[in-house]
Amino acid sequence: MDFKKFTLIAALMAAPAALSAQANHYVSLTGAGSNDGSSWDNAMPFSVLCENIDTYENGDVFYFKEGTYVVTTPLKVTKKGYTFIGGFASELTGTSNETPTYPTETPTVFSGDVNSDGVASEGDAECLLSFKTDTKNGDDTKKVVLKGLELTCAYSQASPGDNATARGALHLDNCGYVEVDNCRFYGNVGEDPTGENAKQVGGMAFTSHRSLSVFNDCEFTDNKATSRGGAIKLTSDNKEKGKTTFNRCLIARNTIKNDLGSAICMQHGAYLQIVNSTVTGNAAGEEEAAIYATGTDDSHLRYVYVVNSTVAGNGDGPQIEMTSDANLFVANSIIVSNGDTPALSVATTKTSVSGGMNVVGSDAGGVLAWGDTDDAQAGNNYAAVFGENVLGDNGVIEPLATTGKYTAAALAEAIADWGIEADVTVDQTGKTRADGSTPGAYAKTTPSGIQGVEAVEKAGDGAYYTLQGVKLGARPTATGIYIHNGKKVIIR
Numbered sequence: 001m002d003f004k005k006f007t008l009i010a011a012l013m014a015a016p017a018a019l020s021a022q023a024n025h026y027v028s029l030t031g032a033g034s035n036d037g038s039s040w041d042n043a044m045p046f047s048v049l050c051e052n053i054d055t056y057e058n059g060d061v062f063y064f065k066e067g068t069y070v071v072t073t074p075l076k077v078t079k080k081g082y083t084f085i086g087g088f089a090s091e092l093t094g095t096s097n098e099t100p101t102y103p104t105e106t107p108t109v110f111s112g113d114v115n116s117d118g119v120a121s122e123g124d125a126e127c128l129l130s131f132k133t134d135t136k137n138g139d140d141t142k143k144v145v146l147k148g149l150e151l152t153c154a155y156s157q158a159s160p161g162d163n164a165t166a167r168g169a170l171h172l173d174n175c176g177y178v179e180v181d182n183c184r185f186y187g188n189v190g191e192d193p194t195g196e197n198a199k200q201v202g203g204m205a206f207t208s209h210r211s212l213s214v215f216n217d218c219e220f221t222d223n224k225a226t227s228r229g230g231a232i233k234l235t236s237d238n239k240e241k242g243k244t245t246f247n248r249c250l251i252a253r254n255t256i257k258n259d260l261g262s263a264i265c266m267q268h269g270a271y272l273q274i275v276n277s278t279v280t281g282n283a284a285g286e287e288e289a290a291i292y293a294t295g296t297d298d299s300h301l302r303y304v305y306v307v308n309s310t311v312a313g314n315g316d317g318p319q320i321e322m323t324s325d326a327n328l329f330v331a332n333s334i335i336v337s338n339g340d341t342p343a344l345s346v347a348t349t350k351t352s353v354s355g356g357m358n359v360v361g362s363d364a365g366g367v368l369a370w371g372d373t374d375d376a377q378a379g380n381n382y383a384a385v386f387g388e389n390v391l392g393d394n395g396v397i398e399p400l401a402t403t404g405k406y407t408a409a410a411l412a413e414a415i416a417d418w419g420i421e422a423d424v425t426v427d428q429t430g431k432t433r434a435d436g437s438t439p440g441a442y443a444k445t446t447p448s449g450i451q452g453v454e455a456v457e458k459a460g461d462g463a464y465y466t467l468q469g470v471k472l473g474a475r476p477t478a479t480g481i482y483i484h485n486g487k488k489v490i491i492r
Contacts (some may be wrong), residue, residue, distance in 0.1 A: 026040050026043045041094050053077060056082065058081055059080075069110050077132070079142070083144075083146075084129075088104060088108070112169070112188075119189075124154065125154060138263070140177040143179070144172075144178040146183055154204055175213070178214070180213065181216045183219065186222050188204040188205050189225070202261075203225065203228065207233045210242055215244075215249055219249065225255075226258055228267070233261075234270045242270050244272050252395075256284045257287065262283050264280050266304070273305045274295045274306045276427055287315070302325070302326040306333045307355070308422070308427065310440035313386070315338075329353045329415075330360070331414055333359075344360065344361070356372070360374065362377070373410075396429065396440075401438050403438065403446060404436060428442060476491050
């Protein structure tokens with residue numbers, strides 16, 4: 001072939017890639033300068049982004065300054081993946097876009113509060129962010145990434161005969177890969193005033209259909225629905241799709257009026273993974289579980305994995321309920337109910353597997369087999385395991401015990417055949433798990449004799465200290481729990 005012709009062909013083949021290269025966009029509430037989004041000095045107004053949300057290129061990145069961005073209609077993206085990163089301080093200039101340290105004092109809030117009454121209510125936006133990439137689970141060619149965002153005040157009200165399912169503050173439909181980091185979902189509400197269509201109003205924080213998503217260091221708190229997931233609703237009409245993972249997450253104080261999962265409802269789908277996470281304080285109007293997995297088609301896998309997690313203190317019913325041949329896998333976790341209520345309600349399962357090292361209450365179905373390293377008995381309830389301890393500011397509940405049966409090697413071996421990716425070496429706070437630490441989301445060990453905490457509290461000198469009382473020269477960069485002005489703080 002002629003060399004010139006070959007060169008021309010090669011250039012033409014490369015042209016589309018060049019044209020579709022990732023672009024960065026800088027967004028603020030009201031914009032700045034030329035409003036073209038090329039820098040903070042020329043920031044794009046949020047209204048312009050909303051008007052053109054589906055016109056940008058796959059892979060584009062959007063940086064958001066601090067503030068409350070009221071979403072009047074959903075930011076709906078189809079067949080493309082974007083990256084949204086929030087929490088940038090208002091004083092930034094140029095193209096500075098180093099990802100903030102979360103939690104940040106300069107949050108980016110997406111709010112559906114159209115009527116400006118401060119809560120999710122009639123007249124507010126039903127959905128804030130919606131993505132439909134139409135890709136296979138695991139395909140990241142149209143990857144969606146959300147970091148450092150707060151989603152609140154989404155509101156949905158079902159109508160009689162309305163078959164449309166509420167979409168939630170974040171809605172995913174047929175997305176191949178979605179990563180959500182350091183985001184908060186709170187104060188989102190779904191209601192059914194007539195009582196005629198309650199089953200459609202669930203998952204007002206997050207709904208997912210046929211999608212793969214991974215949540216890291218996120219919080220779902222104080223959301224409300226009528227039925228089928230006080231915070232989260234997972235569905236799939238394709239048995240190969242519907243894969244959701246929560247790593248180091250807090251799911252707390254969510255409620256449903258009726259039934260089917262005060263925190264999470266999983267209907268069909270391939271799997272739900274809860275790793276290094278706490279599910280607590282969720283409640284239903286009926287004696288229903290916090291985590292509910294079901295479906296009528298037994299061809300769906302419906303695998304539920306609970307590893308290094310705490311599911312406790314949720315309402316008056318069981319903590320986890322499995323029906324219609326769902327599959328349950330539990331390792332190094334605490335699952336206990338209030339009072340004498342069984343911790344688990346497992347009617348039938350295709351598979352029930354213990355990876356060992358669990359502290360669990362009784363099984364209402366009586367079909368689960370526990371291992372030698374498990375502590376499984378009816379006497380294991382919230383009071384016995386946690387006493388009067390409640391959810392702390394660090395997002396975990398501290399157990400009374402100071403030792404457990406955990407070893408990283410044993411746990412890794414136990415779950416090796418489960419086919420999941422789980423970091424079994426850390427707890428929810430990011431602290432390294434020591435051999436012999438307690439099960440659940442918080443890895444407690446024998447007290448080390450902390451010294452000097454009282455002096456730190458009195459001093460309030462702004463310095464950071466380790467839990468052993470050692471003063472650090474600057475704000476720590478390593479993940480862990482530290483003492484700052486007399487209080488425990490989490491550095492992530």
